[in-house]
Structure formats: C-alpha cells, structure tokens
Amino acid sequence: MSGGPGPASAIAAAVRSGARSAREVVDEHLRVIDQREPEIHAFNLVLAEKARARADEIDRRVAAGDDPGPLAGVPIALKDNLATRGIATTCSSRILEGWQPPYDATVVERLAEAGAIVVGKTNLDEFAMGSSTENSAFGPTRNPHDTSRVPGGSSGGSAAAVAAGFAPLALGSDTGGSIRQPAALCGVVGVKPTYGLVSRYGLVAFASSLDQIGPFAATVADAALLLEVIAGHDPRDATSIPRPVEQLAARLGDGVEGLRVGVVSDLLTEGISRDVVARTRAAADALSAAGAKVEEVSVPAVTLGLSAYYLIAPAEASSNLARFDGVRYGLRVDAPTTNEMMVATRTAGFGDEVKRRIMLGTYALSAGYYDAFYGKAQRVRTLILRDFAAAYERFDVLLSPTSPTTAFALGDKTADPLTMYLNDVCTIPSNLAGHPAMSVPFGAGDDGLPVGVQVMAPALGEVAMLRTGAVLEAALAGQGGAR
Amino acid sequence: MRAMPARITRDDVAHVATLARLALDEDELERFTGQLAKVLQHAADVEALELDDVPPTSHPYPLANVLRPDLPGPTLERAEVLAAAPSTEDRQFKVPTILGESP
C-alpha cells in the first residue's frame, strides 16, 4: 500500500549523493499528504513550511560538500507525544492543546543530527492510552487500507502515515503494543526496542517502566536504519542502557539458517482469530523453509500479562499524569480555589479512557490495595521474565501473532474497555519483560486486510529479531506479497 | 494470603476520583464503576496467585547507581516559561487561593 516515493535508505543515498534534492523529496510527500490526509487524519499537525525550509537547508549543506547524515532528506512523522521545541505537542489531549515544549526529545535531536526532516506530529489515543486511535481529543485516524476501519493504536497516526506514504519513516511509542499493533493493522513494520535502548527523554510518559520509543517503516531495512539513529545511551534517562549501539542494518542479510525459532503456543489459542493464526503458522513455515529450526513452545506466564499490565500501566500513569493540574502549562479551567481549579481542569481536559486509567491506577496503588494489585502485578512480571528466560534457553527468537484480529471497524470496541484491552494480549508480555519485539506484515486476513506477525527476542536481541523480520519480508515478497 | 478485596464499589470510585482530582457526575460514576469492576474482575487471575516468594520486578532491565555529576546545566528562559503558563504575576506562577498547607 505504501504509496510513498520510495524507501528511506534510497532517499538518503540519493540526497547525500546529490542525485535528488531533499526539497523535491519533501514536496512529493507533502503532495501525498494533501491528497489523502483529509480522509485519513494521521496528523495533528503538518509542518509543511518548516519541512520545506529544513529541506532547503539540507540541500545547501549537500551542495557545500557536507554530509547531513544517514537520514539526509528523509521525511519522518513523529507521534505527538514526543517533545518538539517550539512545536505544539498535544498527546491528542485537550489538556495540552497549544503547549509548545521549550525543549526537544533526545530522539528528535538525534533525528536532526542524522539529517531527517520532520513533516508532522501524528495523532494518537490520548496520552497513548488505547488500541484504535479513537481516544484522540481531535478525532480518530482511519486505516489507509479501509477508512471505515481503525488503524490500531495508540500510535495509529504514525502507522497510518507510513502506510499512506505520507512519510517513509515514523516514530511511535509502545507501552503495551502501541507500535506493533497499529503496524500490524496498517501493514507496515513496527519495532519496539529493548527497554532502555532508546532514550525516553522527551517522550511524554504513560507508564514509565514500559514505555519505549520505536520506528515505523515500510521495510525492515528502513526500520533498522531508523533504530540505529535513535538508539544509544542518553545520560538524561537513568534507565538508558550504557552500551554502544550495535550495527543493525548491516546484519539484516545474515538470514536465519540454524536460528532456533519458538512459536508461542499460548498465543495461538485464546481469542486469536483463525486467519491470523493461519498467517502466523505460514510465517513459521517460511522461516523453516529459510533454514530456521522451528518448534512450538509454551511460555505460560504470558497469559497473565494482560492482567498485570492493566494494573501496572494505569498505576504509573495515574502518577505521571498528575502534573497536568493547570498551574504551569496547558489548559486551566478557572475556579475559586486551587484545588477546585485542578479538579475542573483535569475533568475538562482528560477524556474518558484517560480518566478510567487514572482511577484504576489510583485504586491499584491506594492504601490497602497496593499489595493485592500493584505489588502482585510486579511479581507477575518476574514470572514472565522467568518463563521467557526458560524459553530463550532453547530459542533465539519467538514468534506469535501481533494482534488477535485484523483492523476492526471504528466504534466496534469503544463501548467496552475490556474488549479493547484484549487487543494487546500478544504484545504486552514483551513490554513487561522489557524485551524487543517487532511486527512484520505477513499477508492478509480473510477480509483482505493486513496481518502482522510478531517476532520477539531477549533483551538486546535486536539483531536476531530484525534478521528474522527481514527473512519474513523477503519470503512474503517471494510469495508475491499476497495472502 | 489476604482476602480478595471486593470488586470496586461506587464509593471506591468516588474516593479515587477525589484522590486523582477528577469530578464525576452520577452517570459517570455509575458507568466507570461498572467498567473498572470488569477490568478488576479480569485481574482476578493475578490477584489469586500466591506469589509471596516471588520478588517484584520494577525495572525490566536491571541497572544500578546511575548518577549524574553535580555540574550545572542550561536553564530555561523565564519569559518563555511564564508565557506558556495559564496565569502569572510578578515573575511567578499565579494560582487561586490554596486551602491548606502542604503535607
């Protein structure tokens, strides 16, 4: 579907060599945006003029003999929960409408150093809480493959932007599947890196111990290229892993010969639709055909992931979102006392899903319930880590569906939060474990909509994970990209 | 093992809303109570586990002693910061009457 003017790696190569101008690349993408953005609504903000000015600057640097970097002239869309200096950062919430951060997120700085061009800020479920991008204060994003369907979420705007060809690259954030699930539903590649590989400084926090920024791209190679740019230690994030970044893109061609692949049996049963299971098994067969040793494996604790997640994530969120109180920035609804002002502001500024999670998290942490809820969930995390560790003694990577279904219709799951939460059943375990995981398109479901398969790896196992993804991508292309 | 707490009640929801500085009308209180109860019901599998001998994990990637040298870094422009604030006066952030001292 990616109707864009080519992969990021090709754009960067052409711009660096002077074969194409960054301006021309940006203009092309802005034209695609002009055509389809009104029906998709991937963006909260399109930065056409800024992008053009930045493209001209890059072209001047190339003309002067400078190398603007590995993403020279490559348009990129940023999830609107990444702080951009002087550019509105809303988290798709009324409470932050119009707020312009006085600083840039670390990833935004790294993109600038790499020569990338930010074309816009993408829509999301308010504060990244959701799986359909319907919880945005500024209206939903629609799936470019079928605009009656959701793009997934919470990074639905970023996934849709790449799928619609608005930009070859996008950044999202993934707390319980918010990159991988929309990637699957939109038919693009989405990567959640190892917790701590990419700095969270400047990512407006949802659940601090789970959040991780990661790339969207049309190809595995582009995702690897972008991940290399944003990864690496940042002294401003105490949870950032102090290790040099591995070469990722260069290792993609290594194949999967001899790689041990475990198909997670626990994620092929409960609530996963038949066509999605079939595509996952097809992916396993493709890996096997490419020389991998494929076996089924049970990782029992993953079935506890969803419950643990919906205690931990809201708990951390309830605290992270306390700062939106109308005192220092963002919305204020006036009232006679500070306390009433805070209540009025938060009540008017937050949508229902955010309120639900704040209350759930407040409850899970409150006196008398901590041990039964938050404390218990943190122990379940240990169980999940142990079960993964056991599985990774036998396997290099694990395979599962990304999302239980293909893209569902707008409004389908908004009435019942729990039904919506069940979307994250396959993706959550990697967040709780802090492990890397990615979604790779692998054909279509019975409805003709994209299906993604998830490749999981142990902490810092990005190379094996991306190699596996590249093999699946090639196998799909070999099958004619069809179902 | 401790007794399983009852599913969340309307009073519980009203209490956490107060703690979280949110106002709920009667309809919302009703609706949110039902929805939260359902989520907590789903979490009963976790609640039921006997995990006293399993240590909690609060950080997925174990690190320790991440410290910053005591060196001054850049500060923000006061004018820029105050311009983004809902209300200011005399170089400071202005808030309505505060009832009660800080804890």
Add this chain to the structure above:
Amino acid sequence: MTTTSQPTDSLGQPITVPDSADTFVFDASDGSRWELVCGLEVHAELATATKMFSGAPNNFGDEPNTNIDPVTLGLPGTLPVVNERAVELAIRFGCAIGADIRPSVFSRKNYFYPDMPKDFQISQYDQPIVVGGHLELPSGHVVGVERAHLEEDTGKSTHVGGQGRITGAEYSLVDYNRAGVPLLEIVSRPHVRSPEQARSYVAELRAILLATGVNDGKLEEGSMRVDANVSVRPEGSDELGTRCEIKNLNSLRSLGRAIEHEARRQAELRVAGERVRQETRHWNEADGRTHTMRSKEEADDYRYFPEPDLVPVDPDPAWIERIRAALPMLPAARRARLAGASGIDPAAESIAVLVERGQDEQARAAIAAGGDPARVVVHIEQNLAGPGGADLDPSRLAALVALEVGGQLTATQAKQVLAEMLTDPADPAAIAAARGFEAMGTDALAAAVDGVVAAHPAEWEAFRTGDAKARGKLTGFFVGRVMKATGGQADGKAVTALLRQRAAG
C-alpha cells in the same frame, strides 16, 4: 492485632524511649505529673551545586523562577537523574553518625500541591540510604537516628492578601527555584526527652552538617527545617502516646517553646478526659501556641510506589570507605579532645562554643605552647569571636596569657593587647610596652598599697579585724583606691594578695 505487639518504626524496628536524668517532667493543672517523649525530623538542604535530579542551579536567594530547567518544572517528557554529589553527602552524613549505608530505592509520594511541579515528590520510602546511627549531645545524652533519606524540595508559595498567610489569602504566587533542591530528611528516634535536648540535638546536628560540609547550617534561610513529633505520658509510664507533628519550627527558640507548649496542651487534654488526635500542627510564633493544620485521621494516602524512572542506588563499599576515611573529626570528638587538653568539663558551654566556631584547634595549640588552659579558652570564647580572631597565631596567644598569668598584665590590659594583636604583628610584650602597660614592679605596688592603707585607717582596722563578709566588702574598696592611685596599672589579684598579707602580718 494482639496486645503484645510492640510498636515499630518506619523500618520495622521496635520503638524504644530511653530514660534521661534531664527528662522534662511537669505538673498538669490537676497536679498530675507528665513526661515528654519527642522525636525530631530535620530537612537539611544539601550543599550541592545543582538540584537533586537535574543540572539546574541549587542557589538560595536568586530572582524567582530563574533556577529552573525542564526537569525542575516537571515538564511532560522530562526524567530525573540522581545527583552523585547528593548521594555522597548523604553517605558522608551517615558515616559521621555511625549509621549503616544501605542499598536504597527512590519512590514517588503522590499528592497534589501547586508548589510540587510533578504533583508527586521523589523520596526514599521503605529503603532509605542511611539507617541507624546516633548523635551524642554535649550533655552526654545520646539520641538515636532512625533513618536519613534523600528527596527533593518543593517550590515556594507566596500568599497575596490576607496578611500574607495562606488562610484568607486572595491568591498565591509560586517560585520554583527551590523545587528539586536536594534534601536529606533526618529522622531521629523518640529519644529527645526535654525541650533543651531538642535544641541541643538540632545544634549538634547543625554542627555535624557544617563540619562535614553537607549543609550550610543556615536555619534562617530555611536550609535546615525542623519538625517535632511530640507526645506525653504519665511520669514513669512506658506507654507510647498519640503524637502530634509540629511544623514550622525555624529557630532553636521556637523549637523549645513549641515542644513545651505542645506537651502541656496534650497533658491538659488527657487530664480533661479527652483524646489526643494524631495530627499535624503548626507553631505560631506570635501567639506562642500550636494550631491544627491537618488531621491525619483521614489517612494521607500518598500511594507510594518505586520511582520507575530511577534505578536503585547501591553504593560501592570502596566508595563508602573513601568517604569515611576523608571525614573530618566530628564535634563530639573535638569537644572531648579540647576538654582533655584544657581540663575543662566537656559539657561546659565554652567547649561547645569553641568547637562550633572551629576554634578548638587554635585553643589546643595555644595550650600546647604553654598557655594557661582556662585563660586561653576564656580569651578565645570572649575576645576572639570577631573577624580575624580565628587566625591569631596560637603561640602569640600563649605568650599573652603568660604575661597575664605572670602578673605583668591585668585582665583588662590583656584584653586590650589582644585586640591590638589582631592587626599588629608585634609580640604581646612589645604592644603592652608601647601602650604603657609596663607592669608595676612588686615594690611599687607594695608602696601604693601601703599608701592607701595609711590614708584609710578606719577602713583598714575594719578589714583587719572583720569577718569574711566584711573583708569581702572592703576588698573592693581598697582595690578600687589602689587602682585609682596607680592609674589602673595595678593587678587586682595582686592587690588582694598584698592586702591579705598585711592583715595577717
């Protein structure tokens, strides 16, 4: 709950209250006798260059909202990173009081308040860095420390309208310069038994913090802030009564007054058959009373949980040892050393004062150089408190004291010479000579005494034959006359000795 369960502190340790000879015991209005039990919580700002979790400057008294960065303001997306120096200072303090340095974890204490930028405070909760230790007060009383933990300070609110107080104010203004300043919260055990011990504990703590460079000791700037947990019990009982926490004690004077007032208030409540409610109370300096600030009965629900943005601090034992080895000698040891060198009671005020001013080393050196210990200590305490006093060469002080003790200079003259020595490098004898303080020869003095005795025969007869009381009275008379006759050059003690000699002979 069983009745045998013993009350425990925040770390699960049993709570004990030591006896003290100085325990404050008082009568309530019905004549019943009550005793005080008190613990103190001191928030000490750490003497770092930057804040607890960011590089914004830690500096008192700057223009409002200038020492702020994105982390200080808790802007969305920002993250805290622990200041290494703050950890080092906490370890230094812990080593100084003989505490354990433990692996520690930061937690979030959640509550909404406009001076708290994130609407939670990052603080150490169930795993503080410093556990145990104690302070030995100059009186010899020992106060145990339960814990000391690292946390961040809040911003400062100014209340506009309504006499600048929070109640009745029209609105408030918030300055976040102080937000994020590193604090060490030092929690004593309930070992403080009198208002005087509370003052002494805070003074001692301040001396330790100053000596170790952990805190600048400026109570008046709020860089040390004291809260007192006060309870009372019938004299001799071992119950642990309901306690009230008194806030806003920003001077040693108000600390003592507030504790005494609160103890009496609680005793009167109980005498009247009422219950003491556990609550936070506010000390009002103006009316000399404590007032209810906030009841704790609604149970503050701070929803503590481990701060997910920070990782544990588990200091390397080698680092702790290096910090311990580099510690200066601490006030209690310095007091003991000076007391030993001078023969003065270690609990004496002068010993504490010299150590607090850092002039104990000067005193020891002057004594070692031969100076009379008592005179050396008196001169340093009384006459070398001002600018330059601490810089005076101890051997010159010893030389001056030798002249004084040898009778060549009177106490008054010695004081004058000493003042001049601060700016004049000449030796004390030369300064005395230049001032004309030539000590009177023994013969000249004897002649002067004889002259005065001859001129006042009646008084002399009364002196010679009178009892001790009469003699005492007349000594003053004769010394005064001799002084007058010698133009103030006579030494009072020498004159007294001569008078006694003559009366006896």
